[in-house]
Amino acid sequence: MTSPVPPADPHRLPVTFRPTRTRAVLIGIGVALVVVLTVMSLLLESFTTGDRVTFITTGLLGLGVLALLSRPKVVATEDGVTVTNLTTVRRLAWAQIVRVNLRSGDSWVHLDLSDGTSLPAMGIQTGIDRQRAIADARALRALVDAHGTVHSAD
The missing domain is CATH 2.30.29 (PH-domain like)
Structure with a gap:
């Protein structure tokens, strides 16, 4: 359990509000997805170049969606x-x-x-x-x- 965050000083601007924990989790999962799919595509010898490109592209698209959700x-x-x-x-x-x-x-x-x-x-x-x-x-x-x-x- 975390302690409540003190409110921002109403006279100090600019202030940015962002769900930083959610953002960190989403970006972390996205990066992990890209790494796992890239490693898998390179380690599986039965994969063609097209299969590898597809795996890596899928990972990058997943990262893109998660980055959008963290925006x-x-x-x-x-x-x-x-x-x-x-x-x-x-x-x-x-x-x-x-x-x-x-x-x-x-x-x-x-x-x-x-x-x-x-x-x-x-x-x-x-x-x-x-x-x-x-x-x-x-x-x-x-x-x-x-x-x-x-x-x-x-």
């Missing part, structure tokens, strides 16, 4: 917040964020926006380290409160 982050700067999810990046001004939500059972933070929509912020996720996600959500709330015209709620 999410939330970056807070003086100008606002940039939310990077799996395949999208969205830049928000502080005033656009109405509420930062991490409810019980949520896999990641959701940002309620001034246009009435909600944006998932997968860079703060509960996957491996729930206490870290809670601390990061609180820190992001404090930043929103300090830099925007916002009210946050659980």
